[in-house]
Amino acid sequence: MTDHTRPPAPDGATEPVVEMADISISFPGVKALDTVSFRMFPGEVHSLMGENGAGKSTLIKALTGVYQIDSGTIVLGGDEVSFHSTAQAQDAGISTVYQEVNLLPNLSVAENIMLGREPRRFGAIDTRRMRARAREVLAGLGLDVDPGSLLGSHSLAIQQLIAIARAINIDARVLILDEPTSSLDADEVAELFRIIRSLKDAGVAILFVSHFLDQVYEIADRLTVLRNGRLVGEYLTPDLLRIDLVQKMIGKEITALDDLEQRVRESDMDAADPTVFLKARGIGRRGAVQPVDVTIHEGEVVGFAGLLGSGRTEVARLLGGIDRVDSGTLTVRDDAKRLRSPRQALAQRIAFSSENRRSEGIVDELTVRDNIILALQADRGWFRPIPKKRQDELAQSYIQALGIRPADADAVVRNLSGGNQQKVLLARWLAVAPRLLILDEPTRGIDIGAKAEIQKLVVSLAENGMSVVYISAELEEVLRLSHRVVVMRDRRKVADLANDDLTVDSLLALIAEGSDDAEASSESRPAPATAEEPA
Template structure:
């Protein structure tokens, strides 16, 4: 990369929040007209680096050069005026305003002191036609689906005639045709000399559209190079911090799957699940007493599979069978009635109710069984709560303590108890040990194994390969919403999972070993 070709240089960026380090020695270099991938797992620092660049955050150390000048933007508006547009995954437009108003928000066109609606409508239609979209630009944005709203956000960004466009998971709400259209726009911007920073967890997309790549891990840049010089396997390993040449370590968790034996009885059989672009062809099965690990990079569809099985999300196609009978869950209550429990990935958003007590949170799902004529049997409720506080070793000042006052590990135990008090046959666990201390993690791993030994089926989703390898009887690997491998415990290795993540391809039977 020639020096005069470089549009953006971020060198040795450090950003701290209340003593914690979000970025440490993070760097990225983007040439004019380059499509540059920025990747990393959750918490790697991608969003923080983007916010530092665009003036949302002020950085503590390092330097930023943009378009030949040292810069430290004070706000996103200033960054936008200087030629940087950002399209966020969560659409940050005004839903009750029209499409035209959203595209021209903050830079309206006036004539003789009045808004020139005619000209703005014409230009809005022209911008959308560039994206091969035809719609009524006078209608409120929220009358259109999320994919269309995303395309409006893209139209707004390219209308600024920017030098650099940042796209944060821009394809998450788009179908295949819309993705192809977006890639066409990106290539057109490239021909015009406009650079793009492309944030995505979809490997196929990265290799289809990007020229260079920067990989972040734990707030630091661990690699930066042309994307055609790194294999998918190397890319995945660097994201996860794994050394492909090292011998697999063992004994890093409290799991020991060799202690239990799965039954031949099939508890759950899932085939060909499809839901938008999140799930394309996902299949798996769980036997009685079996722990099935569900592996894949962020964005591969792991959580979506669990939510679909439980009835939290709707399906476009596919079958779910429980105890040999096909079911059609329309809501989570249906999953609960079928003896399925589900601990979601984000306990703070989808799990705990922070201002309620430990007692209220723990028995939330069991309330229908504890209620008669609209009155909760308080004595029975307290007996259940006391039992599970003792059984799971929940450290609390008492059942009436607010759950938000507990540590992350103890909050997670309360959520597990919420389902265990219903005696489920199948437990769906999405990142059950994320963000908790080593001691609590060990206790939860031992509990999960104990449940499997007792005959419960468990679907275990985890980003930690050691947890998947040491805790699972078999591992199902997803990539881009597709089951690309089903790996038995015998001979299960880190390399086998990484290879499936990087290179696995779906077969007609949706997942023999690949």
């Protein structure tokens, strides 16, 4: 539900520097933004909040000239504008610093700050003036960096600050910072926030995009929340409790699948000493997720809950061998393992299904059959092709078992609906007979009927002894399917709880606030939760 009330302008501000009204953008089959309004005031830090698919990136791209709007208006400094490129937006005073620093490490700091705007003398670049101007910009930010030094010789944090220096060198009225702290440590974040506050004091309007709630509440004056391409509301940060923010970002969806909860409760996970399939201790990856402990039993569904960017996907990728761990140990059926690739994980019968169905999942130009047998063929080896008859048998069995439509093994996958594409992806991993199936957002973006079928399949797999890691932004879905829930926040595990009396509200509280002293743990079911030191 949209909150139609809007908080007052900050003291001393009469008009927003940016006002976007009733912005709509559609792509084939998708309404990315639906009459969304958004505004920014000078001298204020504004955070744009929402889960994956909420429309944050689309709104920013509409403001910066990457996308053209279908309807609505954009007003900058009192004048209606229409940008057809990022260069036009920059010339108008809108600068963006992206998560991945897009500067040139083989050039000097000064050359990067002044790139494309170098001062010239007699037709040649005036290096002395360029370095003097760069030194002036850096000094204005309180940065003691040699303008003549090579950019690549500096840490990522310094490069990020130099990217900001370049952005404000165009006399920016609006500065957009897209996940600027994703690769920074605590001291580096503090330095970035010092610079953000100095720019705020200078009257710059700053859009701070981050998934870290602690940082958002520390630096942002105002929040705008989007969900499913629509505006939920605009709020002053001190007026919105964290738990209320999370609720507005996630929302609630009521489904007719409550009978699955009873099946999960009645499953054999009530055994006194369930067999451990996988045990991870202190596994982590620098810049991605802090060291974490995870135990997964045979026939157990472990739900991962948390906001986008909380570390839930990062842990799953470590368990699935997609990314390599920097620390910790991993045992599979009591044998120590180092999973350096998805193929090594498959050898241990661990399959990972990515949330990025398009880029890391289906191969959309291939047929249903080809997609289903892909992982099995890779595991078998490309020099031992699966016989055509066996391919047809596998494809038809999973088409029938999962209700893939159309029921045609020769259909090209890109022509299937999102729900049927997801079923094809599940069939691929089921074909390798995994003992642990890691599902990252398997029901996102599909219709309610396909969602129900996939959730029922997960419960059936667990009833037949398969272990499942289940990640979803929909907390009702996590609670419905899981025997145990791991809660992630700001790249660390804050709780690990048996799903006995958990509610959406209790999960929301953990996601919003976490645990300051200890983690609740249920490493051995059905023993009660006990405290343990944070990873």
